[in-house]
Amino acid sequence: SSDSESHDEL
Amino acid sequence: MNIFRLAGDMSHLLSVILLLLKIRTTKSCAGISLKTQELYVVVFLARYLNLFTRYYSFYNTVMKLVFIATSVCIVWYMRFHKVVKQTYNKDLDTFRHYVVIPPCFLLALLVHHEFTVMEVLWTFSLYLEAVAILPQLILLQRTRNIDNLTGNYIFLLGAYRALYLLNWIYRFFMEKAQARWISWISGLVQTALYADFFYYYIKSWKNNEKLKLPA
Numbered sequence: 001s002s003d004s005e006s007h008d009e010l
Numbered sequence: 011m012n013i014f015r016l017a018g019d020m021s022h023l024l025s026v027i028l029l030l031l032k033i034r035t036t037k038s039c040a041g042i043s044l045k046t047q048e049l050y051v052v053v054f055l056a057r058y059l060n061l062f063t064r065y066y067s068f069y070n071t072v073m074k075l076v077f078i079a080t081s082v083c084i085v086w087y088m089r090f091h092k093v094v095k096q097t098y099n100k101d102l103d104t105f106r107h108y109v110v111i112p113p114c115f116l117l118a119l120l121v122h123h124e125f126t127v128m129e130v131l132w133t134f135s136l137y138l139e140a141v142a143i144l145p146q147l148i149l150l151q152r153t154r155n156i157d158n159l160t161g162n163y164i165f166l167l168g169a170y171r172a173l174y175l176l177n178w179i180y181r182f183f184m185e186k187a188q189a190r191w192i193s194w195i196s197g198l199v200q201t202a203l204y205a206d207f208f209y210y211y212i213k214s215w216k217n218n219e220k221l222k223l224p225a
Contacts, residue, residue, distance in 0.1 A: 007132065008066045009174070009193075010019055010073050 011069075012180050018173030019073060025166035026080040032159040033087050038097040041153045041160045044088045045107035045145035050081045052111065053142055057135035059128055102152045105145035114138040123192065133192055140200040143167065147207060151223045161221045165211050168204030171197050 033039050058074040065071065087094045118134035146164065150156060175197050181187040207223070214221040 007060060007064070008070065009015065009177075010022070010070070010077070 012177055012184075014173050014177035014180055018170045018177060021166045021173060022170035023073070023076065025163050025170065026077065026084070028159060028166065029084060029163045030080055030087075032157075032163065033084065033094055036159075037091075037093045039088045039094050040097045040099060041149065041156060042088065042098075043103045043105070043146040043149040044085065044098060045103055045105050046142055046149075047081060047084050047088060049107050049110070049138060049142035049145070051078075051085055053135045053139045054078045054081055056131045056138070059131055063128075099149060099153060103145060103149050105148050107145050110141050110144070111138065114141070121192065136192060136196040139171075140196040141203070143200070143203055147203065150207070151225060154222075156221045156223070158221065161211060161214075164204075164207060168201065168208060172201045172204075175201060 029042065033042075054074075054077050058078060061071065061074050061078075088098050089095060114137035115134050117137050118130050122130050122133040143164075150160075150164070175194070178187075178190065178194055178197065182189070210223055211221055
């Protein structure tokens with residue numbers, strides 16, 4: 001999902 | 011995690027540590043924009059809300075706490091420390107930074123991945139971070155002599171997002187990550203704002219002369 005994809009970055 | 015993102019995070023971490031060290035050792039924040047530092051506090055608080063709701067990794071959690079703590083600490087020094095606050099270039103740091111907050115928030119309400127509170131705030135933090143350096147760059151042009159700690163701080167800060175651009179390219183091709191236009195375009199704008207600083211910084215480094223920005 002876009003969440004895990006893009007929000008694991010700082 | 012890839013080498014570009016790790017290098018980016020380390021460059022970012024180093025920049026805030028360098029700034030804190032400069033303020034603590036020289037007891038001076040001359041040449042530093044309080045407006046930019048305050049925008050960074052907003053950026054980190056808006057972006058790291060998932061600190062308590064989503065655990066990615068120990069690294070991720072620790073780094074979020076470090077960035078929030080250091081940015082708040084820097085603002086505290088510049089606003090409240092009896093010695094440091096005297097050295098703040100109040101008359102030169104005149105960029106009305108609160109002007110950029112509503113447009114970034116409005117844009118986040120219009121352009122986002124999904125319309126949830128966390129996602130809109132995360133998107134807002136990306137847009138705000140892209141322009142947060144503006145007060146600092148304007149202040150740099152107004153302060154005649156830029157001390158090299160400040161120059162290095164800004165270079166590392168600019169380099170971090172440039173490395174993130176490489177990280178996104180890597181993830182797109184190697185991990186088949188989907189296109190993340192919001193991150194990419196915000197990151198490009200953010201890095202582009204440093205273009206002329208990078209030019210003068212590298213030039214001064216090559217000619218081994220004092221960093222000077224044209225007025």
